[in-house]
Amino acid sequence: MAVVVLNPSCQYGNVIVENDKVVYNEGLNLFDIAVKTKEVLEEMGHTVYITRDKRDEPSDLRTEMKRANAVEPDVLVALHSDATGEPIDPQVGGTTTFYATEKGRALAEYVHKSLCQAISSIYPNHSDRGIMTHWYKLYVLHNSIAPACLTEILFHTNPRERKLLLDADFHLLAAKAIAQGIDNYLKNN
Ligand SMILES: [Zn+2]
Structure with a gap:
């Protein structure tokens, strides 16, 4: 069994x-999605940490990555929702996963595939935007001692997707899929 760190936005x-x-x-x-994901991973037998204790705790990435690396995790998964720039384009949607290293790429593949399958099962028009490196050096990905990926789950600037993002059933669906993706990576690496 593994040590997993979840890093919600x-x-x-x-x-x-x-x-x-x-x-x-x-x-x-x-944070709410991360809490559910933690529960599912713990049921699978993994040890799970979230990079802050409270949902509204003022926090910053430097502190969070210090906490993350201190527990010597096997994997780190950052969870975000996406947005278009201003002016908002409400039509843009979908899910993207970023990575920065080769091991991170493998983790990104497992998490992204599992999550996109789950989302598409309830939202057939879901756009799988793929896995990729980021144009910007994402702090979390470049400062994790463990293989890491960062998933942008849907766009909160898209009204249809925002509704899903706020839905408790969707939280559980996403949590199970993310946990399964992480577990699949751990079994194969
Ligand atoms: Zn974000």
Whole structure:
């Protein structure tokens, strides 16, 4: 059994506001998905850490990666939701997974495939945007001592996808799929 670190987005500033109300907060929502993913992985027998203790805890990536590396994980998976730039294009959607190393690439493949299969089963128009390296040196991927990937689960700027992102059933579906992808990677590496 393995040590897994989950790194949910701490980007509380990434919000969608409608009629003066915050209807989506990336940091809070991805923490909830990470908690469910942790539960599924623990049922599989893995030891799981999340890089912050509370869903609304002010945090930064430097602190989180220190915590992550301190537990000497076997894998690290960062969880985000995507957004288009301004002005928002509500049509753009789909799921992308980033990696920075060869081992990270293998992890990205397993997690991304499992997650996209699950999402497509309930959302046939889902766009699989693939796995790729990022144009920007993503801090988490470049500072993890373990193989790492970062998944952008759907676009919170797309109303249909935002609805899924906020849905408790979707959280469980995504959690099971991410956990299965991680477990598959661990069994094969
Ligand atoms: Zn993000």
